[in-house]
Amino acid sequence: MAIxxxxxxxxxxxxxxxxxxxxxxxxxxxxAAETLILCEWLNCLHDEISLVLRSPWSSVKxxxxxxxxxxxxxxxxxxxxxxxxxxxxxxxKLARPAHGFALPLILAAQxxxxxxxxxxxxxxxxxxxxxxxxxxxxxxxxxWFFLINIPTVTVSPEAYPAIDMFGGIGCFVDYRARTLGxxxxxxxxxxxxxxxxxxxxxIICCIRRPSRQTPLGRYFLRQGLGAFTVTSLIxxxxxxLYFSAHSSYGGSSLPxxxxxxxxxxxxxxxxxxxxxxxxxxxxxxxxxxxxREALSSRTTNRQLATDVWVMEPDY
Numbered sequence: 001m002a003i004x005x006x007x008x009x010x011x012x013x014x015x016x017x018x019x020x021x022x023x024x025x026x027x028x029x030x031x032a033a034e035t036l037i038l039c040e041w042l043n044c045l046h047d048e049i050s051l052v053l054r055s056p057w058s059s060v061k062x063x064x065x066x067x068x069x070x071x072x073x074x075x076x077x078x079x080x081x082x083x084x085x086x087x088x089x090x091x092x093k094l095a096r097p098a099h100g101f102a103l104p105l106i107l108a109a110q111x112x113x114x115x116x117x118x119x120x121x122x123x124x125x126x127x128x129x130x131x132x133x134x135x136x137x138x139x140x141x142x143x144w145f146f147l148i149n150i151p152t153v154t155v156s157p158e159a160y161p162a163i164d165m166f167g168g169i170g171c172f173v174d175y176r177a178r179t180l181g182x183x184x185x186x187x188x189x190x191x192x193x194x195x196x197x198x199x200x201x202x203i204i205c206c207i208r209r210p211s212r213q214t215p216l217g218r219y220f221l222r223q224g225l226g227a228f229t230v231t232s233l234i235x236x237x238x239x240x241l242y243f244s245a246h247s248s249y250g251g252s253s254l255p256x257x258x259x260x261x262x263x264x265x266x267x268x269x270x271x272x273x274x275x276x277x278x279x280x281x282x283x284x285x286x287x288x289x290x291x292r293e294a295l296s297s298r299t300t301n302r303q304l305a306t307d308v309w310v311m312e313p314d315y
Contacts (some may be wrong), residue, residue, distance in 0.1 A: 003290075012158065013145070014294060016209075017021060023169050023170065023172060023175075025173065026082065026175075027082060027083045028084060028123055028172065028256075029253060029254065029256070030075075030078065030079050030082055031083065032255070032305055033075065033255035033256060033259050034075045034079055036213050036263070037071050037072060037075055037263075038072075038257065040263050040266075041072060043282045044266065044267070045105040045268055048068070048270065051273040051274060052064050052065075052269070052270070052273070055273075059115060060112075060269060061268075063108060063111050063112045063115065064112070064266060064269045065107045067112060067262040067263075068262070068313065069267050070104055070105065070108065071105060071259060071262055072082055074101055074104075075100065077098065077101070077103075078098050079175060081095070081098040081170060082098070082170040082172060083170055084170060085169065085170060086170060087170050088231065090171065091153075091171035092152070094171040095150075095153070095171040095172060095173050095257070095308075096150045096152065096173070098173075099146060099150055100146050100147050100150070100158045101290070102258055104145065105258045105259065105262055106138070106142055106187075106191065106258060106261060108141065109137060109262045110138050110194060110261070111135070111263070111268065112265035112267065112268065113195060113198050113224075113227070114131045114134070114135055114194070114198055116198070116201055116220075116268065117131060117197075117199075120201070120202050120205055120217075120220060121201050121202075121205050122205075124268045130197065131194075131197070131198065131201075134190075134194040134197050134198075137193070138190045138191055138194050140190075141183070141186050141187040141189075141190040142187050144183055144186075144192075145180070145183040145184055145187045147184075149179075150180070151174040151177040151179065151180060152171075152172070152173055152174055153172040153173070153174050155167065161180070162263075174225040180241070184239075184242070185243075188257070189283060191235075192232065192235075194258045195228050196228075198224070199224050199225065199228055202221055202224050203219065203221065206218070206221055216276065219272075219275055220272070223268055223271065223272065227265075228256045228265075230260070231260055231264055234257075234260050235256075235257050235260070237253070237259065238253035238254060238256050238257045239253075241253040241285065242254060246313065
């Protein structure tokens with residue numbers, strides 16, 4: 001239950017502006033996140049067409065399309081629910097579904113990271129079972145956070161005049177509720193734990209398997225470390241703002257917690273495919289380098305005519 005509903009009438013008018021500021025900041029956070037989604041999509045569209053959309057269907061391609069296009073479809077809906085002013089009766093029906101449909105945002109990004117670790121480990125059954133258990137932990141905690149007994153911001157009739165005076169509010173879930181905060185902390189703990197497990201698997205494989213100690217394997221490891229650092233840093237700052245006492249900026253930081261993992265997962269897939277699938281320009285450069293090396297290896301004595309493709313004769 002939100003404080004708007006239980007405050008005494010004599011201090012209600014003084015308290016309403018603080019709550020409306022927090023709603024305003026949450027709206028700014030949603031619109032900033034939507035801008036980030038569009039900019040990132042447009043920035044990666046060329047690579048997406050050449051490296052993903054034209055490739056055969058696979059689990060990685062499906063995961064990429066989910067991480068990329070589900071936020072593009074979902075975010076205008078959640079922005080309409082939270083940014084636009086609605087009647088309280090509509091918000092009673094709209095707030096919980098709008099919150100619940102954010103569930104695939106986290107699950108799709110985690111699926112990408114776990115598939116990477118599983119493939120890098122050689123699709124070993126024991127590792128697959130460990131990663132599946134971690135993923136089940138993530139799914140369970142996020143179902144609890146997004147779908148079960150979600151508190152919403154309810155407004156008492158005494159607060160209507162004050163809220164109308166400030167332009168109204170959207171259909172918000174009560175993110176300041178203590179029960180929801182505890183669930184969010186547990187859900188983020190499950191994500192961090194799963195990321196650490198998948199990253200540890202990649203590191204162990206790089207150390208114990210010489211076949212993984214290649215430039216591509218080291219690049220794969222750097223990718224994982226970079227993704228973990230970025231998501232952990234942003235999530236840590238956002239959750240710090242969320243749990244800080246008397247802060248109206250907590251709601252503005254939560255969209256980044258839900259969104260950044262999807263953007264990072266898409267970047268991981270594109271960067272790795274760009275690494276293993278050279279472009280036409282890269283192929284042209286490679287071919288030119290091979291020809292130059294072949295020509296430079298020819299000796300002035302044309303009788304030997306040695307190059308990179310022929311073994312030098314043994315005299």
